[in-house]
Amino acid sequence: MRLALPSARPYVTYAILGVTVAVYLLQLLTQQSFGVDLLAAYGACMKPAILQGQLWRFLTPILLHASVPHIAFNMYALWVFGMDLERLFGRWRYLALYVVAGFAGNVLSFLFLPNSTAAASLGASTSIFGLVAAEGVFLFQNRSMLGRNYGRAIANVLIVVAGNLAFGLRPGSGIDNWGHVGGLLGGLIFTWLGGPLLEVRNLGYSLQLADKRESRQVIAAAAIVLLVFGALALWGMTSSLTP
Numbered sequence: 001m002r003l004a005l006p007s008a009r010p011y012v013t014y015a016i017l018g019v020t021v022a023v024y025l026l027q028l029l030t031q032q033s034f035g036v037d038l039l040a041a042y043g044a045c046m047k048p049a050i051l052q053g054q055l056w057r058f059l060t061p062i063l064l065h066a067s068v069p070h071i072a073f074n075m076y077a078l079w080v081f082g083m084d085l086e087r088l089f090g091r092w093r094y095l096a097l098y099v100v101a102g103f104a105g106n107v108l109s110f111l112f113l114p115n116s117t118a119a120a121s122l123g124a125s126t127s128i129f130g131l132v133a134a135e136g137v138f139l140f141q142n143r144s145m146l147g148r149n150y151g152r153a154i155a156n157v158l159i160v161v162a163g164n165l166a167f168g169l170r171p172g173s174g175i176d177n178w179g180h181v182g183g184l185l186g187g188l189i190f191t192w193l194g195g196p197l198l199e200v201r202n203l204g205y206s207l208q209l210a211d212k213r214e215s216r217q218v219i220a221a222a223a224i225v226l227l228v229f230g231a232l233a234l235w236g237m238t239s240s241l242t243p
Contacts, residue, residue: 010086012095017075020124023063024071040064044120045106045179047113051240058110058233062102064122074124081131088138088196093218097190100225101130104186107229109179111236121176129180130187132160137191142198186225194221 023039030038043060050057065071086094105126113119136157143150161184165177197212 008087008091010083012091012098013078013082013086016082016098017078020063020065020071020075020078024065027064040066040120040122044122045109045113046120047110047115047240050110051115051237058103058106059099061106061109061122062098062124062127065124066122070123074128077128078124078131081128081135085131085134085138089134093194096218096222097130097134097187098127100190100222101133101183101186102127104189104225104229105129105179105181105183107233107236108182108185109176110233112178115240121179123176123179125176126179126183126186129161129164129183130190132157133184133187134191134195136161137188138195141192141195145198145200182229186229189228190221190225192221193224194218 027037027039030036042054043057043064045057045061065074082094082098085097089097102124106121109121109126113121136154139146139150139154139157143154146153165180194213194217199210199212
């Protein structure tokens with residue numbers, strides 16, 4: 001018997017996509033009006049600004065983009081990976097995944113960025129890589145339910161990860177691979193500890209696809225990612241400020 005995914009509409013994915021596009025339009029508006037992208041200037045991940053206490057820059061970069069191709073690629077990836085993940089994870093767990101992966105990616109980006117106002121990182125790809133990692137972990141942890149489809153599905157995830165990281169290694173690519181790696185790690189840890197663990201329950205008159213993971217485990221998973229990468233951020237800030 002084949003069991004379908006939950007059919008709830010992925011409103012969080014729609015909302016993230018809409019807000020991100022709206023923010024990019026504001027970026028273009030400030031460029032046209034003031035000759036400078038004010039949102040990127042005050043929101044991108046920049047090491048000197050973070051060292052001055054602008055901690056919101058660990059999160060705001062996930063809403064900012066540098067060009068039309070940049071936002072188009074990220075929003076396409078959000079659409080591809082986010083639609084089913086939101087149905088599987090549920091809205092609030094999916095939103096938590098998106099945020100903690102973005103935070104983790106920007107922390108790692110911060111650690112490896114040069115201490116210069118000319119070096120900045122922005123884009124939703126930190127969160128997107130967290131979604132990719134989440135899909136890989138979900139497939140692995142629920143492989144017994146996927147049967148022969150598991151091998152092909154996990155191979156696709158690995159190809160996406162390897163291909164994108166390799167693309168970012170090209171000289172002059174301008175891609176922040178450390179941010180991508182951080183997003184991957186954040187998404188991996190969160191999903192390994194708090195992602196859906198599916199089981200089929202027999203209700204007598206029908207079969208139901210249910211998640212064995214408890215809410216407290218999801219909260220703990222988010223807290224662990226925030227604590228681990230928060231500690232890394234604190235270490236990076238104190239070590240950079242030490243003469």
